[in-house]
Amino acid sequence: MQEDFEDIFDEQEEEDQESGLFEHYNLVVDAGQSQVRIDKFIVNRIDSASRSKIQAAADGGNILVNGKSVKSNYKVKPGDEISIVMDFPRRELKIIAEDIPLDIVYEDDQLIVINKPAGLVVHPGHGHYTGTLVNALAWHYKDLPLFNVANDLRPGLVHRIDKDTSGLMVVAKTELAKTKLSLQFFEKTTKRQYVALVWGRLKEPEGTIEGNIGRSVKDRQVFTVFTDGEHGKHAVTHYKLIEEIGYVSLVQCQLETGRTHQIRVHMKYLGHPLFNDENYGGNKVLWGTTFSKYKQFVNNCFKILPRQALHAKTLGFVHPTTGEEMLFDSEMAQDMQDVIAKWREYISNREIGE
Template identity: 40%
Template sequence: MEGGHRLVVDAAADGTRLDRFLAGRLPGLSRSRLHALIEEGRVRVDGTVRKPSARVRAGQVVTVELPPAPPAPALVPEPLPLDVVYEDGDLLVVNKPPGLAVHPGPGHPRGTLANALLARVPELAALDPERPGIVHRLDKDTSGLLVVAKTPEALRALQGQVRARTMRRTYLVLVHGQPPPAGTIDAPIARDPRHRRRMAVVPSGRAAVTRYRVRERFAGAALVEATLLTGRTHQLRVHFKHLGHPVVGDPVYGRRGPAWGMTRQALHAWRLRLRHPRTGTALALEAPLPDDLARALETLRRAQAAAGTVGVPGARGGAAGA
């Protein structure tokens, strides 16, 4: 149905509370949001408004009316500093610092990368009023390279590279424990049915593939180079948790234990390989490690040297590649 959902109760859900039935069928809506919709009379069972505790029966039709979302506030240009790695008339690549949200949202209505981009390139407002030219996403507390298109033609071409999986995005990730030396994580991802604000490996989820190799090992941790072959929400964080080696410092998917000074997920979009959207020229860009991750690695290396152990043979040191 337009502006909502029409759900038929199957035999497996017979006798389930209405609120629990909706929570299982509409994982994108929080329980508090579903309760509000029921209380507002926007949920009907066979055309009748019911209470959250009402039991649904097989064959009944549950309709959910979703009110139109309020219009997003207009982006305001803000002259925030940007670390520009590459720029020409078609595209811009920035090295995003940790803690900077890509676009406005709850808790950060201003001071985002999108605001800064509009101040630098006002023409981006014509591409997308909410995500001006932004080709792909980075979580607020993930650092590193992010691509921005400056023209409609560049935006289409770059988005096409993302869909075709020809744009290669490689991250440096500090994970707990000792993962196998290299591998491919092929595990579908969807919203976690138990925790709707998280993602999880779910058999019925969207295909998600990550290729990785260990660059350096420490006592209790490893520095991993990971390349996205797909681009699902929180893909690397979910995949390494699934592997049993969650990202150090991750407040959502991590675990208790030493974080070596990291107060956010130790995840950095380090290398980017793509084709120029107009000329087709190959571009290969890298961003140096942010200070917090560089300090964490130095702490681990010092501890390892003091213990008289060694890392992966041939692994490089240094700020950009660690």
């Protein structure tokens, strides 16, 4: 279970390894050096090194001598080339409580359901050490044990949604709730429906997209669908057309799995990137006419909705202590509503085949 559940946060784990949270050292053993244990040698050479950090690095296979990993009891020899990677002190990742308002749609002693605005990062990571949902939770629930651990980057989190996606999230307030809610996400018994505005007209009004998702080998910041069956992780998205509005379509997406950027990646794979999704090519005029007035209209829509057009509309789960079926629904974020209204007005005033 642990491996699959951690997939919910796989993007963050990879960001941590690329974010400058590690110290890298390269050392060459002097010709006159006596043979001593490598942990003692490194402690004497690197001021920030401690025996415990060196032991952890060795256990993780992160101490290399002449290109091969060694244990902490290895005895250095003159001419040895040593490479070591160690954790930085985590003080820069200490959670700072911040008075950030939360749109709470439901709360009891076990959990809260919030309507996350677009632009709010869920938890601290590379480039976002403050101003996140976790910082807000640390402020609002500072008296709860679960939110009073300084170096826990994900207190209460059992799932997440992208920074620029709006919509519903559930957050646990107790360890029991966190465990039971996490299990529901792992077993895929939760109900999660999104609405997305995508480019183009769908060939089929509903369908299922199935394709392994993994990080792109060309650009580590984005994900892609792998068709060889050997790379990426299994992902399934069910979609249904809600409304065709000229050159864009409003669709409902239901997740069967929960991979990073899943809807965004799958809709691009289908040939219909999300409207104004910069990472996946939706921030260009992909459908429509070549008229300058049309391009200006689209650019105006981009300004109104400066993010991918995706909203987590519905969230359902079983309450961790009462066993009650909980189902929540939310209004689309206002920026999405405004852009959809503009498209309806635009299309009603001209012929589609223009």
